[in-house]
Amino acid sequence: xxxxxxxxxxxxxxxxxxxxxxxxxxxxxxxxxxxxxxxxxxxxxxxxxxxxxxxxxxxxxxxxxxxxxxxxxxxxxxxxxxxxxxxxxxxxxxxxxxxxxxxxxxxxxxxxxxxxxxxxxxxxxxxxxxxxxxxxxxxxxxxxxxxxxxxxxxxxxxxxxxxxxxxxxxxxxxxxxxxxxxxxxxxxxxxxxxxxxxxxxxxxxxxxxxxxxxxxxxxxxxxxxxxxxxxxxxxxxxxxxxxxxxxxxxxxxxxxxxxxxxxxxxxxxxxxxxxxxxxxxxxxxxxxxxxxxxxxxxxxxxxxxxxxxxxxxxxxxxxxxxxxxxx
Numbered sequence: 046x047x048x049x050x051x052x053x054x055x056x057x058x059x060x061x062x063x064x065x066x067x068x069x070x071x072x073x074x075x076x077x078x079x080x081x082x083x084x085x086x087x088x089x090x091x092x093x094x095x096x097x098x099x100x101x102x103x104x105x106x107x108x109x110x111x112x113x114x115x116x117x118x119x120x121x122x123x124x125x126x127x128x129x130x131x132x133x134x135x136x137x138x139x140x141x142x143x144x145x146x147x148x149x150x151x152x153x154x155x156x157x158x159x160x161x162x163x164x165x166x167x168x169x170x171x172x173x174x175x176x177x178x179x180x181x182x183x184x185x186x187x188x189x190x191x192x193x194x195x196x197x198x199x200x201x202x203x204x205x206x207x208x209x210x211x212x213x214x215x216x217x218x219x220x221x222x223x224x225x226x227x228x229x230x231x232x233x234x235x236x237x238x239x240x241x242x243x244x245x246x247x248x249x250x251x252x253x254x255x256x257x258x259x260x261x262x263x264x265x266x267x268x269x270x271x272x273x274x275x276x277x278x279x280x281x282x283x284x285x286x287x288x289x290x291x292x293x294x295x296x297x298x299x300x301x302x303x304x305x306x307x308x309x310x311x312x313x314x315x316x317x318x319x320x321x322x323x324x325x326x327x328x329x330x331x332x333x334x335x336x337x338x339x340x341x342x343x344x345x346x347x348x349x350x351x352x353x354x355x356x357x358x359x360x361x362x363x364x365x366x367x368x369x370x371x372x
Contacts (some may be wrong), residue, residue: 058341060243068250075251083248088204088324091245092317093212095238099314100216101227102234117299124284124307125161133157133276140272146265148328152335153272155319159310159336204321238313245316246337253330261331273339277346280308297361301354305347312340 052059068075077084134157137150220227284307287293288300295303315336323329 057239057243060239061246061337064243064247065250068247069254072251072254075248076255077252079251081244081248083251087245087248088320089208091241092208092320094241095313095317096209097212097216098234098238098241100213100218101220101232103213103217103220116294117302120288120303121161121306124303126158129280129307130154130157132280136276143268144264145268146261146331148331149261149265149269149334151328152332153269155315155332156273156310156335156339159315159318161306161309161311204324208321209317242313242316245320246333249316249320249330249333252327256327261334266334269335270338270342273335273342274346277308277339277343281346281350284308297358301358304354309343309347310336310339312336 073079075081075083081087133154137154140150140153141147281304284303285300288295288303316333319329319333319336323332326332
């Protein structure tokens with residue numbers, strides 16, 4: 046019974062494994078021109094569905110109150126969009142002389158450019174009792190990634206606009222008219238996006254397994270897993286040290302938001318973005334692998350660290366209250 050409950054809770058992780066296994070068994074189904082017609086159903090319909098769904102679920106009315114924490118959000122955005130990708134790039138210059146698969150290394154760079162997720166970072170932050178950080182816009186992230194793609198920038202921008210920006214805006218407009226119904230019924234937005242994402246992952250790996258020239262060695266895969274764990278732990282420690290300095294101006298709750306939102310990366314937004322930016326690239330699936338690894342690792346590490354961080358935050362908040370002068 047406990048096993049079934051656990052499987053139900055981790056259905057998306059299991060779905061990723063099954064999607065990749067299914068692509069291995071029958072890759073022809075998800076190839077361009079195949080029964081699924083991914084050049085249409087995935088490149089346009091699936092991606093647009095995810096961002097329309099995001100537009101419906103995005104509570105912009107809550108973003109206004111979030112602007113009060115300008116310093117917190119500014120730090121998270123600078124760390125996510127500037128420091129994280131720059132630090133990963135410098136690290137990859139050292140790794141380029143190693144025998145690690147070059148496409149996995151490129152995948153690590155794309156991970157560094159991804160925005161924090163709407164789901165896991167916020168959920169873990171709330172589990173501890175902290176504040177939420179602002180999610181960096183998908184459009185800005187893709188503009189940052191555009192230079193590393195072989196696809197013309199104008200083509201990337203036009204498809205981004207049609208499959209990301211337009212559905213997002215339409216979703217927001219629709220939300221204004223059915224807001225009460227959405228809050229009353231609370232549709233499973235996360236489950237819908239995750240289900241569509243599994244289809245994107247499946248078709249991506251269909252391309253991989255149908256190409257005999259693509260070979261992924263286990264040594265590179267294990268090293269990438271170790272590197273991802275090291276990056277996450279190092280950056281969480283770095284953000285913790287910075288945000289707990291005496292002159293940082295951050296509260297203990299802010300520190301929690303900084304730790305999770307600055308270091309977590311979005312799979313739901315990331316995979317569709319890579320599908321657009323690296324459209325038609327024969328090594329797209331290998332480039333996607335680090336992000337597919339990063340997602341479960343961030344959830345696992347976050348879950349393990351939540352009790353410790355919560356205990357620290359509660360003790361710090363009690364200390365702050367005791368230090369306040371009584372009137």
